[in-house]
Amino acid sequence: MTAQVKTLAVKLSDAEIERNAKKPHVRDLRDASHPALHFRFSKNRARGSWYLLSKRTWHRIGGFPDLSTKQVVAALPAVRLRVAADEGANLSKWSTTGELLAWYAERMARDRNLSEKRKKTGASMIKCHLLPRLGDLPLTGIDKAVLDSQLMWPLQESISIDYVRSVFQLLALAFRQAFKLGLISSNPMASIKFNDFSKAKVGIKPSRLRGTQVQDLISRLLGAMANNPSDGLLALLMLCHGTRIGETRQARWSHISLAEREWFIPAEHTKTGVEHRLPLTDQVRKVLISYREIQQSKGYDGQFLFPSRNGKALSEGQASAVFVRLGEGEWTSHDLRKLARTGWADLGIDHLIGELLINHAMGHNVKVYIQSDVMSRKRDALQQWHAHLDKKGFDQIHMLTGVRFGDSGNALEVTEHKACEANQESTIGEVSKHAERASAWL
Known part of the structure; x- marks a missing residue:
């Protein structure tokens, strides 16, 4: 009877x-050139594990075929050093930074908790900056000097x-996640900080819209509501509520x-991933009633306030184009948000209420102590803000009806004082008619 061979030197x-996988009597393979390197077949003999035998202790390096023989042999000197330093022998299945980044890019693309904008931004950073500069770099080659010369300084x-800074943070996050999941044995980015490379302060861009410009801004939005109500309302809602x-x-x-x-606003639409509720003032309610009538008069009875031609909501690019038209290079959509937040502060609105309205991320303790009357306090704040906007011309917008917005493709011409009085008298009856016709969705 032939004795069972457990270990074979090859x-x-x-x-x-693969050849010895067909020989069930062979359990282990030992490398003739590297006696401390062993391979052990698993029950599924198409797979197995790599080990380093040191001082009679077996240190697992990784699995096969995730780690090829070539990868293990190449990393063997580094593995010996880690074992000697009592840092473990586990070796990643990846050999280059590009492989780790490709894994993380796929992970981001499949993460339902990330917004589409963040996914696209992350994918762009990896494709345009990280992979071209670091893709071929061995994982063991990541250090401050290499990052400085190959990535940060260029x-x-x-x-x-x-x-x-955002590119650096994404790189650090990818390594941190891979290490947390045990996909790499050590994290070379753990001790590397952004200020190792630059002491420059990340700037806070000042708003390009100031409180003194509100009246001119509203005048521009009044014209936009006449020419293209969808453009006008998109900007108006952001000004009124500070939304993104x-x-x-x-x-x-x-x-x-x-x-x-x-x-x-559902959680999946917010940057913070938390649902957001905003009170509607009487002024905004009138504008929305009129706007819905405009949509219906043009044959649209769909679900979106701002539909695109394909029947879905405006895309990110299409919405940005609205502000290219409205701002004419002078301001952007985010400037409306900044203007609202600054306006609330100027009116003396409580800081916490302002942060809740703007939907900034709030700490856990703050959320715990928020009282149940927060909606009424937010309503009070918006009523103050919209009353202030009324003094700057907002009243000329919400006192106009959908019929008047939709009658002409030209900008509305409002005669000072006289026209305002006429609008006020004629709208009272029309608003009540709107309410009757819209009762199904009120």
Whole structure:
């Protein structure tokens, strides 16, 4: 009877492993050139594990075929050093930084908790900056000097320091996640900080819209509501509530409760991933009633406040184009948000209420101590803000009806004082008619 052979000394290669996988009496393979390197077959003999035998202790390096023979042999000196330093022997299945980044890019693309904008931004950073500069770099080659010469210093020559910081943070996050999941044995980015490379402060861009410009701004929005009501309302809602462009462009009529005077923004539409509720003032409610009539008069009875031609909500690019038209290079959508937040502060609105309205991320303790009357306090704040906007011309917008907005493709001409009085008299009856016709969705 032939004795069972447990360990066989061979010149290890992937092909040698595949040949011996067909021999059930062989359990282990030992490399003739590297006696401390062992391979052990698993029950499924197409797979197995790599080990380093040191001082009679077996240290697992990784699995086969995730790690090829070539990868293990190449990393063997580094593995010996880690074992000697009592840092473990586990070796990643990746050999280059590009492989780790490709894994993380796919992970981001499939993460339902990330917004589409963040996914696209992350994918762009990896494709345009990280892979071209670090893709071929071995994982073991990541250090401060290499990052400085190959990534950080070249990037700061051509793009803003804010964006350079974002690229660095994405790289650090990818390594941190891989290490947390045990996909790499050590994290070379753990002790590397952004200020190792640059002491430049990330700037806070000042708003290009100031309180003194509100009257001119509203005058421009009045013209926009006449020429293109969709453009005008998109900007107006952001000015009135300080919402983000992504939160606003995706608004649906089912999110608007005119009866309860509330605008609900679902969590999947917010940057913070938390649902957001905003009170609707009487002024905004009138504008929405008129706007819905405009949509219906043009044959649209769909679900979106801002539909695109394909029947979906305006895309990010289409919404940005609205502000290219409205701002004419002087201001952007985010400047409306900044203007609202600054306006609330100037009116003396409580800081916490302002932060809740703007939907900034709030700490856990703050959320715990928020009282139940927060909606009424937010309503009071918006009523103050919209009353202030009324003094700057907002009243000329919400006192006009949908019929008047939709009658002409030209900008509305409002005669000072006289026209305002006429509008006020004629709208009272029309608003009540709107309410009757819209009762199904009020």
